[in-house]
Amino acid sequence: MSSKTEKLTELLEDLSRASQGNVQASLIISKSQGLTICSHYPDGKPGSDVPEEDIIAGRTTQIDMSTRKVFKELKRGELVRMLVEGEKGYVIICNAGDDALLCTLTNKRVNLGYMFFMMTRVANKIANIL
Secondary structure: OOOHHHHHHHHHHHHHHHOOOOEEEEEEEEOOOOOEEEEEOOOOOOOOOOOOHHHHHHHHHHHHHHHHHHHHHOOOOOOOEEEEEOOOEEEEEEEOOOOEEEEEEEEOOOOHHHHHHHHHHHHHHHHHHO
């Protein structure tokens, strides 16, 4: 039987494959600690266009905390997903259980609808594993 880490890594690899090469990094992050639980870089490691996992984890946690506060104040209900668009690509963040976030960094060629669908499926599986 595979360990939790192996199962989580496999889910991130599946997400990357499903994106048809458009995911540059994917991470599972602890909400409470802001630390990486598991990460996957399709190219094997961060590069000039993709930051190190500790930077991604820290910033993702900051975005999540701030956005949840805004959603509460604006009475928009429970936050489902966040999409941040930049010149070179997207950051997509969604819940993956009570204390985990799934974050992907993608290029601009990604099919956002399909990524939302796949990330929701993967996030549910992550929640079950954790």
